Structures are given as structure tokens and as C-alpha cells.
Amino acid sequence: MAEDQLSRAFTALADPTRRDIVARLSLADATPGQLAEPFAMSLQAVSKHLKVLEEAGLISRSRDAQRRPCHLETAVLDEMTAWVDRYRRNAEERFRRLDAVLAAMDDDMHDDAHDTQHNDEHQQDEDEGVASP
């Protein structure tokens, strides 16, 4: 299964039922019973979904008599946007540089034959070590 935090978080949000739960918890805390009500599935199934969300760190649960109200935690959501945004920015920065190179080549076409050395596809820093099997 998904071993690390980020894998658990993405796995959790990969399910539309769980995304709907997160969407509703963003508006108000709710008990498993309240969360299960609009779905055409058993309370036990929703309970499993909540467990997945909790183990991903996306929600926390307190206690109120028999009830176990669920609360959305935003820290892991932050980590997710940070990850996605980092690589989106990497890519867009790369495209921006490529556009600049193409523009320079276009200039040379109209200008003269300069010795342009365009040097895209260079390596940068890297984290998230090579995935282990």
C-alpha cells in the first residue's frame, strides 16, 4: 500500500466519496452518521473511508458521547499543494526558457548567423529519491 504520507494523501483524495467528505468537512465538522447520510452506502463503508482520511492525516476525530465528530486538518492539504505546485512551476519555468531560446533563434533568422548555444534540458536539484520497489 501507500507507505509514505504523500502517497496516503493522494490515495485518499483519489476517491470521489472521500473528496465529497472533505468538501463537506471544509464547511463544518460532522459525525460519521451525518457524513454517511447523503450516500447510497452503508455506514460501515463510510467509516472505512474516514479511516483512510484519518490515516492520511487529512482529518482528526474527537469524542462526544457515542459520536466521533470529524474535523478537517489543513496541514497535509498544504503539503499536497506544495508538491504539485513545485513541479508545475519547474515545468512552466522550463517552457518559459524554451520560448526564450526559440525567440532568440527567430531573431538570428532575421539578424545574422550567430553562434547560439541553446542549453535547455539541464539538470537541477532533485528530491523524492528514486522510488524503492
Added chain:
Amino acid sequence: MAEDQLSRAFTALADPTRRDIVARLSLADATPGQLAEPFAMSLQAVSKHLKVLEEAGLISRSRDAQRRPCHLETAVLDEMTAWVDRYRRNAEERFRRLDAVLAAMDDDMHDDAHDTQHNDEHQQDEDEGVASP
């Protein structure tokens, strides 16, 4: 399986191997062979991962002789951050209002007994309709 775009995208990034591929593609386009090289798994396995990423709309593939260079697409990454950020903001805005209510209650303690009606947990707009089974 994951039927909608967002589910496919989150599912795709739920796997550490695929996240590593995305990370490297954010720096430079690469062929399946180049992408498979650092992994301790077969080229066929990586080819499957690329198929998942492609069907999620996260990468596109062109053609160069036998090679099928992969290119990271940023549009779906944008949709993912948009989704996550929306509900993170919902939650944080809600917490901010709750803090305000608590501060007002604290004021009343020091002030006098006013007829404060604090009205959190109200409903807002909602999309992502109730998930179908």
C-alpha cells in the same frame, strides 16, 4: 475504477514511482527508456505507469523514430491545486470565523451579558455532487 479526471489525476500521483517520473519530467522531457533506467523494475512496468499518467492527462507523448518522448502537461496539475486549495481555504476561513466568535464571547465575559447569537456551521455553495456508487 477512477472515472473522472480528478480521480484519475489523484490516483496517478498516489504512486511514488509515478511521482518520481513527474518530478523528472518537470525538468526535461524523456523517453520511457530514460525514465525506466533508475528504477529496479522492468520497462514494461514503467510503460504501464506512463499509461496511467497519460490517461490522467498529466503527460503527453510525441514520436521520434522508435522513441516516444514524454512531456509533462501542467493543466491537470492546475486543476488539482485548485481543488485542494479551494477546500483548504474554506476550512481556514471557517476557523478564522470561529476564532472571531470565540474572541467575541471572551469580550462578553469581560463586558456584560449580551444576547449573542453566534451562527457558525452555516451551509455554503457546494459542487462535486453526491458521489454516485
Added chain:
DNA sequence: GTTGTTATCAACCAATCGGTTGAGAAAGAG
């Protein structure tokens, strides 16, 4: 043509996922 390289397709397999039902724990109400 044949050979070599690159990548995908197909079939298989163990493990996981998302649901079910049934039993039981935990707490308030009579």
C-alpha cells in the same frame, strides 16, 4: 533482406480496494 533497439500488448499473479453483512463496543435514556 537480417539484426538490434525501443516500446507496447497480452496473460498471469499476489495484494489491495471498496463495498457488503454480522457482531460487538461505548455511551445515553428508560
Added chain:
DNA sequence: CTCTTTCTCAACCGATTGGTTGATAACAAC
């Protein structure tokens, strides 16, 4: 105490996942 409500745990089931190996397609090089 018993009864009800709320929720979780356990066992089961079919479908999907993530890997494997083997065959094959597509193209370059010879």
C-alpha cells in the same frame, strides 16, 4: 438493569492495481 443509538471491527467478495514474463510492432542500421 435493559433498550436504543452511534460507531468500529472482522470476515468475506469481486474488481482493480502493480508487478512479472513472453510475444510483437515499429523503426534504424547494416
